[in-house]
Amino acid sequence: MRILFLTHSFNSLTQRLFSELRARGHVVSIEFDISDSVAEEAVALFRPELIVAPYLRRAIPASIWSRHVCLVVHPGIVGDRGPSALDWAIQAGEREWGVTVLQANAEMDAGDIWAAETFPMRCAKKSSLYRNEVTESATRAVLAAVERFAAPGFRPLPLARAVARGQLRPLMRQEDRRIDWSTDDTATIVAKINAADGFPGVADSLFGIACNLFDVHAEAQRPAGTAGDIVARRDGALLRLTRDGALWIGHVKRADRAGSFKLPATVAFPRETAALPESAAPLMRDDGQWGELRYREQGQVGFLAFEFYNGAMSTEQCSRLRQAYAFARSRPTRVIVLEGGTDYWSNGIHLNMIEAAGSPADASWDNINAIDDFARDVIETDTHLTVAALCGNAGAGGAFLALAADRVWARAGVILNPHYKNMGNLYGSEYWTYLLPRRVGADRARRIVGNRMPLPAPQALREEMVDACIDAPPAGFAEEVAERASALAQAPDFAARLEAKRARRADDEKTKPLAIYRDEELANMRRNFYGFDPSYHVARFHFVAKSPNSWTPRHLALHRELGWCVPEGAA
Numbered sequence: 185m186r187i188l189f190l191t192h193s194f195n196s197l198t199q200r201l202f203s204e205l206r207a208r209g210h211v212v213s214i215e216f217d218i219s220d221s222v223a224e225e226a227v228a229l230f231r232p233e234l235i236v237a238p239y240l241r242r243a244i245p246a247s248i249w250s251r252h253v254c255l256v257v258h259p260g261i262v263g264d265r266g267p268s269a270l271d272w273a274i275q276a277g278e279r280e281w282g283v284t285v286l287q288a289n290a291e292m293d294a295g296d297i298w299a300a301e302t303f304p305m306r307c308a309k310k311s312s313l314y315r316n317e318v319t320e321s322a323t324r325a326v327l328a329a330v331e332r333f334a335a336p337g338f339r340p341l342p343l344a345r346a347v348a349r350g351q352l353r354p355l356m357r358q359e360d361r362r363i364d365w366s367t368d369d370t371a372t373i374v375a376k377i378n379a380a381d382g383f384p385g386v387a388d389s390l391f392g393i394a395c396n397l398f399d400v401h402a403e404a405q406r407p408a409g410t411a412g413d414i415v416a417r418r419d420g421a422l423l424r425l426t427r428d429g430a431l432w433i434g435h436v437k438r439a440d441r442a443g444s445f446k447l448p449a450t451v452a453f454p455r456e457t458a459a460l461p462e463s464a465a466p467l468m469r470d471d472g473q474w475g476e477l478r479y480r481e482q483g484q485v486g487f488l489a490f491e492f493y494n495g496a497m498s499t500e501q502c503s504r505l506r507q508a509y510a511f512a513r514s515r516p517t518r519v520i521v522l523e524g525g526t527d528y529w530s531n532g533i534h535l536n537m538i539e540a541a542g543s544p545a546d547a548s549w550d551n552i553n554a555i556d557d558f559a560r561d562v563i564e565t566d567t568h569l570t571v572a573a574l575c576g577n578a579g580a581g582g583a584f585l586a587l588a589a590d591r592v593w594a595r596a597g598v599i600l601n602p603h604y605k606n607m608g609n610l611y612g613s614e615y616w617t618y619l620l621p622r623r624v625g626a627d628r629a630r631r632i633v634g635n636r637m638p639l640p641a642p643q644a645l646r647e648e649m650v651d652a653c654i655d656a657p658p659a660g661f662a663e664e665v666a667e668r669a670s671a672l673a674q675a676p677d678f679a680a681r682l683e684a685k686r687a688r689r690a691d692d693e694k695t696k697p698l699a700i701y702r703d704e705e706l707a708n709m710r711r712n713f714y715g716f717d718p719s720y721h722v723a724r725f726h727f728v729a730k731s732p733n734s735w736t737p738r739h740l741a742l743h744r745e746l747g748w749c750v751p752e753g754a755a
């Protein structure tokens with residue numbers, strides 16, 4: 185089928201659906217929702233048999249839905265309507281939530297139901313629920329709806345006839361999100377901030393300055409003080425007391441500065457937080473304490489988690505990660521599993537921190553060198569076998585960083601974006617020119633980085649970019665990784681495998697030293713950062729500022745290709 189996606193952006197859910205439908209042989213083209221007339225033009229050019237709207241922020245114009253079946257993905261249970269579906273569900277403490285695929289009509293979210301799925305809720309950020317439970321459910325529901333559309337005789341269920349406990353809810357306003365630090369307990373505040381994370385955050389104030397709060401983590405111990413007091417800092421976050429406990433606030437967006445964007449709390453308030461006591465969490469610790477880095481052992485396997493917000497890795501975070509990794513290497517284990525974070529394994533250098541720097545070019549240079557240093561540590565590890573275990577997505581430099589490990593195991597729902605070109609034609613580093621061709625060969629490597637397309641884990645396995653694709657939810661994935669890592673550590677030929685790894689590295693080094701790969705990559709990156717072509721700086725600015733799209737990239741909009749024509753005989 186020719187399926188047109190009308191979407192606000194090519195976000196993770198859209199990428200997943202795009203990949204799943206293409207894998208089933210459908211011809212999928214994408215048009216960003218820029219204006220009604222541009223959407224109408226796309227429909228006229230592509231002449232889709234079906235339109236799918238995975239992520240829209242506006243209604244589809246009547247000129248389109250009255251002539252084509254348009255399936256809209258709504259992140260809510262049957263009957264739920266409105267633009268803040270997940271926000272209300274999280275704040276209300278819903279135990280079960282869902283995704284409904286309905287047909288667009290004159291009334292927002294009130295069309296006939298083509299498919300619906302439910303899932304148990306988890307205490308997590310809205311963006312995390314969206315990237316995991318919502319994405320999995322939406323994938324099942326859209327695939328079912330597309331099959332039903334193709335099958336003769338299927339009739340979608342009118343909402344009025346559905347058994348529905350969902351209801352129409354308004355846009356959630358900041359008034360509905362407001363925190364009262366003197367009366368709200370920790371769980372309520374966590375739910376309020378989770379319901380607003382990644383967007384729009386909860387409007388509050390810190391140090392008397394208005395700002396939006398994101399990235400909250402409850403703390404097990406409550407230091408002495410009054411609710412609302414800010415008493416410590418850790419990993420860029422601030423510890424704030426509540427009525428019955430305390431919580432870490434990781435990221436904020438200041439409201440007193442035009443064009444401001446999300447930053448780690450201590451970076452957004454450097455002067456105000458300078459005197460706060462630094463309360464580092466031990467790397468090996470009980471579950472109750474929050475911190476970005478965590479190391480644990482199970483038998484002969486060490487697990488290093490780096491839970492960096494949005495998978496972005498600043499210079500300082502890379503350097504802390506290197507120290508943690510050095511610790512992991514010093515342990516009497518055999519295998520080190522690099523777990524990354526639950527939602528993202530890594531998305532490469534920290535574009536927001538770079539944007540906020542006095543010299544973004546210098547900050548980019550420092551950041552890429554810091555991430556390269558970590559990649560080199562992993563590549564040169566000759567004491568352990570290493571595994572990159574991707575529970576969450578990885579993009580740009582983060583996708584190549586994973587290849588520094590000896591084995592790459594990905595959860596089946598993971599999407600990789602192993603390319604840099606979307607960031608202003610960045611050349612990229614992280615030793616990708618060594619790591620990718622070494623795994624997949626030179627031709628395939630050129631194709632993967634050149635075509636700027638998302639690569640779902642099952643396809644990455646076929647392309648030999650990853651070694652295993654594990655079909656399990658996040659908790660099951662962690663268990664399976666632990667089992668496989670333990671088997672690797674106990675393998676009778678472990679010593680031989682380690683020796684083979686050392687020999688291969690030595691051979692590779694003789695053929696072309698790692699330092700040369702790095703120098704060559706960084707010579708290109710230097711031009712991206714300091715050269716006359718500002719594309720990278722422009723792209724980064726728009727990425728961080730979240731500038732609305734004003735066109736759909738040609739590699740996504742098939743119907744805008746010069747040679748595009750509707751297949752003969754098409755309706």
Ligand code: COA
Nearest residue numbers: 195196382494496531532533534535536579580581601607
């Ligand atoms: N630095 C800072 N923030 C980043 C980031 C990075 N490298 N990569 C992603 N983010 C942030 C986004 O701004 C967004 O922030 P929000 O919470 O305020 O909404 C959040 O992470 C999620 O990103 P989004 O693009 O919505 O997620 P996605 O899953 O749909 O797409 C990517 C994932 C990786 C394709 C996309 O985020 C991307 O292109 N990131 C840039 C990667 C990059 O170019 N890195 C630098 C070169 S190494």
